[in-house]
Amino acid sequence: MTARIAIVTTVEMPVPDADEELLLPHLPEAELVSWDDPAVEWSAYEVVILRSTWNYTEHLADFLAWAERVSAVTRLVNPLETVRWNTDKRYLLDLAGRGVPTVPTTFVAPGETAPPESLEGHIVVKPSVGAGSWGAKMLKDDPAGASAHVAELHAGGRTAMIQPYLSAVDTAGETALIYLNGEFSHAARKAAILSQGMSWSTGLYADEKVMGTEATPAERELADFVVAGLEGLAYIRVDLLPSDDGPVLLELELTEPSLFLGVSDGAPERAAAAFRALLD
Template sequence: MARIALATTAALIDVDVDDAALLAALPEAELAAWETPTDWAAYDLVVLRSTWNYIDRLDEFLGWAESVAAVTRLVNPVPVIRWNTDKRYLAQLEAAGVPVVPSLFVAPGEQPPDDALAGRIVVKPAVGNGSNGAALLDGDPTAAAAHVAMLHAAGRTALIQPYLEQVDTLGEKALVHLGGSFSHAATKGAILSKEMSFSTGVYADEEISPATASDAEIAVARAVLDATAVLLPDAADLAYARVDLLPTDDGPVLLELELTEPSLFLTQADGAADRAAAAIRDLLR
């Protein structure tokens, strides 16, 4: 039987619910923390899963991924990880014709225009996951500029986006694809407009519920993945992808494309864990 590692982090106190579901459906797999010395060559496949603390150690994490890929197969592949861990990929997808939440990137040493700091906006790091480092500012340009400066002081590029109000009532829709095919959807309740709690310091608690994806959402998600495959040929070899969409009056728009270590909400849809296990096994063939 093939040996499969599900890469996680030693920083997690408990096994992630997705990882637990996948382990049950994929008995040939075991958890292994990315930052712990491990004989990665002993595995036939290493699948990135809950490596969520990489955002503060990106160079180390990417070096680890390169070292693993040198001795065994890593999914999703290293070129995909390098591209996807920096949200500046959103600008490339927008240029490719994908509907994207308007996104302004401000690197350290740069200053955002004054009008970019007005109104109800989200300011977050271009390298980040979940809501780590993100702030919702409501008509307070001074506070927005201070948050940008804080990110810059940490050496991070800031991402400024308008807050799309419909998320408060309709939520954020996550469309999960496994082995290149749409599997299921889930609704994520708005986080930034509510008080956040970080259960472990690694992730923020979220309100997740099963959802049905509309034809428009499925079409946008497919357009996102097709554009990604053109921009990044390695993206044709994915174990999973999660396309996060926000509602607008003009239809769904891309908030984030999660190809590195997304929660897949495997307990939110019947058979999802089995489909994930099958997609992983297919990569071994």
């Protein structure tokens, strides 16, 4: 069968992503290709689905230019306008403005100075364009260290984002709720990474300890509220953290999220069906 769907990764991935290994046997219409492989003829595919393109954070301008070229010759999923918006976490400001409870975040662009109070206490400093915990640093009562990390990010031309560290994650973990074609599929619980020390077996993203879980009613309510404001997306991952006031949004993953297909029975089949439906 000639592949009609491109499942997009990067030439820098040493092995296929776990999601892709689970997905592809159920989706014979698809094949794995790399966004940064100049030999690929993208117009040969009816649908091009972003999956493990995790080196894009180091090549954002090139990646967005590639996505624009692909969109001109075939269908890109998720779509170009979503990718442009979602690859910079300043989208959190938009969501907060729509009434979505989010982790309080201060964004500091190159040339700007972080408010002194944002550097105090137990915080996380990371780039606004990043994936897999790249560039994220947890600091506690170390304003000088936090300021230095902001300066380091600025030196690389990156906008820094500063968030309070919500310590409940150390015991409760982070909840990821996965939606396929707008319908809830499954949830995963991720253990805290920054407070436990990180490993990088692929070199592209921090290794995560993930297991299947049942989302709480409050988590489902918030995630459903977020998803209700989105249309036409093949996959959505809503990452939530616990807080004293209930769950809050940490990230809304619409570009290249792990879907944790291995933690829920039938998830690979559901993802394959959702992606196959894009051909209709």
